[in-house]
Amino acid sequence: MTGASAPKETDAEQVETANTAFYEALERGDFDAVSGLWLEDGEYHEDAEISCVHPGWPVLTGRGEVLRSYALIMANTEYIQFFLTDVHIGVAGDTALVTCTENILSGGPAPEAGEELGPLVGQLVVATNVFRRTSEGWKLWSHHASPVLAESDDSESDETPS
Template identity: 80%
Template sequence: MSAPHTDVEQVEAANTAFYEALERGDFEEVASLWLTPGDLGIDETYHDPADSGVVSCVHPGWPVLTGRGEVLRSYALIMANTDYIQFFLTDTHVSVTGDTALVTCTENILSGGPAPRAGEELGPLVGQLVVATNVFRRTAEGWKLWAHHASPVLAEEEDDEDETDGGTPA
């Protein structure tokens, strides 16, 4: 496969790298894909990295996490308590304007965990449908995550009422 040439292709590659690193449980790779103050030209000696070019993350059901340290701790916690995770991305759309890119997608997640105790097998896998928005910023090293926001898609309930006769059950 050839190297991506357009901004859209580069952002798609960065987005894919993020999810693949999560699947492998590669914390160092996940960390390298998030913006640092240095990526923004900010000298960390004089500025608090948590306040500079603040990255943010919202996992489904979690509060907003702000600052690189808080965001990366969340991924370390998730990786430590998830034995298996796989993402099937659908409905992916990439938009690039200048040095900022927006990726929206549906994360079809298959996971299992926490890790079983010694001698136990991995329990049943759980599926989850999540919509996500990933915001990337162009850096000298390529596109890096600035924000990730994921929200569960609620399952539609079947309507047991027959609407043709005024709502009385059939």
């Protein structure tokens, strides 16, 4: 086939690519890549600061606070891997919403110098990522992540059905 071009990615595919790039940059600990995936404050609208909620953290607003939080997380996380499931993408004009479950495997620094990686911990988190279309592609406007509480066996009722 000569002269044929590859089909153009749909908006949803472009958003999925941007969302995947965000998690891959976190896994690599690539602060510059993470920074480049976020909107500049006021880029979409003069009053539109970026925002982020990490599990158990207060709301962070503004590029400085949000990026500082990622620098802190990366500095204190030796290993992290995300397995995304239940990914749903919706696009409305220049705004996109991604919801997903982050199945996270992470480990901190070794307990003592010279030892191997600290213990690995698994965590289940649901996340909402809001993207805006820019001249440079889709950029994160907001990230909100919340832990999924595991159900315990105690949650079942002890009552006998009548």
